[in-house]
Structures are given as C-alpha cells and as structure tokens.
C-alpha cells in the first residue's frame with residue numbers, strides 16, 4: 001500500500017503521534033492518534049500554524065520546514081492501521097484510532113534522502129532547570145519523576161541522567177549526562193540508521209559500541225559524545241566545527257540537581273532552555289484554566305495575525321512576550337519541556353549543510369527539534385498533580401531506605 005502515491009516506512013511513535021517516513025523524499029507524516037478526543041480539520045490547521053508561526057521561530061528551529069496538513073482517505077486509513085500494527089510497541093497499541101488529517105513535516109531522521117547512510121540521534125532532554133516549585137527540595141522535575149515512574153513500574157530502575165547536567169554548558173557535566181542516558185536510555189536517548197530504530201530503551205553500552213564500530217567515523221564512545229556536545233553547543237549557523245577531543249573529568253560530576261550557567265547565549269540549547277523557563281516568569285493560578293482556554297491555539301494565532309507580528313524578528317518576539325497571556329506562555333513552555341532534539345548525520349557530502357570535522361572525516365549534520373504541537377491546557381494542572389504525587393512518593397522512598 002502507498003501513501004500519497006509513495007512507499008513508506010514506520011519510524012517511531014509517542015503518546016500522541018505515529019511517525020512514518022515517505023521513502024525517497026525528505027518528509028514524514030505525523031499521524032495523529034485520536035483515542036479519547038476527536039480531531040477536526042480546524043484543530044489540525046491551528047496546530048500546524050502554532051508550530052510554524054510560534055514554536056519554530058521562537059526556537060530558531062531553522063532546519064524544520066513549514067508543516068502542512070494532508071488528508072488520508074478512509075479506506076487507506078483502515079488499511080494503514082492494520083499494516084502499522086506489527087511495528088508498533090506493545091505499550092502504545094492501546095491507542096488505535098488515527099485522524100484522517102495528518103501532518104506532513106520534515107524528516108529529521110535523515111540529512112538527505114540522497115545520502116548513502118543517514119544516522120540520527122534523538123534526545124528528549126526534558127526540563128533543564130530547577131523550577132521554583134521544586135527548589136526547596138533541590139531536586140529537578142525529571143529526577144523526581146523517576147521515583148513516580150519506578151512506583152508505576154514504567155521503569156525498572158531510576159536513571160542517573162539529570163537534565164541540569166545536559167543544560168549546564170559544562171562539557172564534563174554534559175558528557176556525564178549523555179553517559180547516564182546511554183546506561184539507562186528510557187525514552188530519552190535513541191539512535192536511528194536510515195530511519196530504523198537501532199538503539200532504544202532496551203539497548204546497552206555494548207550495543208552502542210558495536211553501532212559505533214559499524215559507523216566507522218567515531219573511534220570510541222567519548223569521541224561520539226564530543227560530537228553530540230559540539231552540535232548542541234553550536235549556534236546551528238556556523239558552517240563547520242572542528243572537533244577537539246575533550247578529556248573527561250568525572251570528578252566534577254554532581255550527584256544532585258545543580259543549575260549551571262555555561263551555555264553561550266547563541267547556542268541551540270540556550271534558546272531551548274529560555275523557552276522552557278517562560279513558565280517561571282509568569283504567575284498563574286491553575287483555577288484560571290477555565291473554558292476560556294479550550295480554544296486557546298486558535299485565539300493565539302488570531303492575535304498574532306491581527307498584530308502582524310513575525311516571530312522570526314527579535315523586536316516582534318519581545319513585543320509578543322510582553323503582550324502574551326501568562327497561561328499561553330506557560331503552554332508554550334510546556335511544549336519546549338517535552339520536545340525532542342534530533343541530530344541527523346552522514347559522512348556523504350551534502351551542500352549547504354554544516355559539518356563537524358572529526359579527524360580526517362567530515363560529518364554533515366542537521367540539528368532540529370520535533371514534537372512542537374500544542375498541548376492541552378490540562379497539561380498545566382496535570383503538572384501540579386504530578387509534582388504533588390512524586391514528592392509524596394519520593395519522601396516515602398527516602399524514609400524506607
């Protein structure tokens with residue numbers, strides 16, 4: 001069966017979308033899971049506008065072209081649902097309904113369909129700072145939530161990954177955080193080869209070593225991690241980076257959640273962190289999340305069009321932040337706290353794409369963010385409830401050990 005007249009392949013899925021690549025092109029379809037909610041074409045148009053006009057420019061997510069909506073026929077959709085089943089993970093198949101309107105987006109798992117081999121690293125970094133609501137416990141949201149996940153049996157052991165290490169800008173701490181992700185990947189670290197998942201939550205350090213041998217451009221894991229760090233610290237504009245092998249100094253690793261301030265203001269990670277922090281600077285009461293916010297995405301787009309703001313432009317960004325409803329900012333921040341970083345790379349030459357010089361090799365890469373669709377206002381009250389639950393569980397856990 002073909003989609004839009006072309007062959008396709010399943011890439012992966014999350015709680016809200018199934019993503020399939022359209023072979024021979026540079027795009028994917030983000031199929032929207034429908035269970036529990038009905039998606040109208042208007043909802044999807046608004047969502048696409050939210051990504052294109054708000055999230056992409058605010059994050060300077062330049063390698064992500066404008067999303068578009070596409071319609072899939074009812075009969076194709078019925079067949080597609082059946083064909084997707086064998087590829088879908090057991091813990092996700094309880095959601096089986098898919099919307100007829102899907103989102104056409106840039107395929108971030110490849111640098112280009114013309115490259116002989118494309119690899120891609122996916123990092124779901126989560127909240128990179130200590131939110132004011134958790135400061136008294138000196139423990140960040142991710143590290144706290146690990147105990148809740150353990151209790152719910154969603155994970156077998158807690159991860160030592162701390163987002164504050166990754167966002168610290170300190171290369172030692174960043175390396176340490178990536179090693180912790182690799183030791184216990186959960187949904188935070190994945191690797192793809194030509195759009196197929198080759199490293200996931202079940203993989204081990206040894207699996208990564210074998211993948212790197214096969215890749216033939218990084219001699220060892222530390223060099224591979226240096227490559228990831230160099231791209232994350234880049235401004236995503238500079239045409240090339242010369243990789244300086246960085247000697248790890250694990251002594252400086254923290255064993256608790258400590259915020260760093262080593263990120264350059266032009267770096268990709270800094271921009272993501274700033275957007276995440278939008279929920280900190282605004283005071284709002286969860287009780288205010290009344291019916292006024294049910295259709296907030298379409299209101300936000302209307303306001304943006306009415307004020308003729310272009311969020312690619314710095315002064316318009318500032319005007320937007322100053323005038324925005326605090327709850328809208330908190331909802332934008334929630335997207336930035338849950339999105340994924342995709343670093344696709346290849347040793348094949350690709351025009352107008354930055355590269356990292358690794359020894360004699362040039363590794364061409366694209367750094368971009370995905371999963372930028374708007375969240376429901378219920379996300380904000382869910383966060384408060386989760387915080388309460390995870391603090392209780394953590395305190396019980398501490399008493400028992």
Ligand SMILES: O=P(O)(O)O[C@@H]1[C@@H](OP(=O)(O)O)[C@H](OP(=O)(O)O)[C@H](O)[C@H](OP(=O)(O)O)[C@H]1OP(=O)(O)O
Pocket residue numbers: 014015016145187334338375379382383386
């Ligand atoms: O509960 P959170 O905040 O940690 O994040 C949820 C994620 O959990 P995790 O990354 O595993 O901790 C959760 O991820 P998983 O399904 O656990 O992989 C979703 O990303 C969820 O987003 P949405 O509600 O589907 O839009 C996320 O929910 P939102 O809070 O972003 O709505």
Ligand SMILES: Nc1ncnc2c1ncn2[C@@H]1O[C@H](COP(=O)(O)OP(=O)(O)OP(=O)(O)O)[C@@H](O)[C@H]1O
Pocket residue numbers: 011012013014015016017018019028105106107108109122190338340370371372
């Ligand atoms: N544009 C893309 N190109 C290639 N692969 C993608 C793209 N977007 C997402 N993916 C892959 O598909 C997976 C699911 O996508 P995404 O995270 O957007 O789904 P979601 O259901 O919205 O996630 P969540 O569970 O965080 O709500 C990602 O983890 C990633 O592996």
